[in-house]
Amino acid sequence: MPPKSTAITYRQAIEELETILRALEADTVDVDDLTTRVQRSAELIRLCKLKLRSAEQAIDQVFENLDDDDDSEDDLDE
Numbered sequence: 001m002p003p004k005s006t007a008i009t010y011r012q013a014i015e016e017l018e019t020i021l022r023a024l025e026a027d028t029v030d031v032d033d034l035t036t037r038v039q040r041s042a043e044l045i046r047l048c049k050l051k052l053r054s055a056e057q058a059i060d061q062v063f064e065n066l067d068d069d070d071d072s073e074d075d076l077d078e
Helices: 010-025 031-077
Strands: none
Touching: 010 031
């Protein structure tokens, strides 16, 4: 299993989750490794949720800025 990294991308996290899931579905995970993989999955899911929330906030900010720009242009037209 790859080492933990704070610089992991969303795509990398999803790919690692899919790899863990395939191993669990194929029943190739040793019982001794099961807890570690489940914990890593939880970390990856938290990371993905954080990245999604961050992206959502950034997109919301872009739209808010666009709305502010529209309001400023409307004020100039009056």
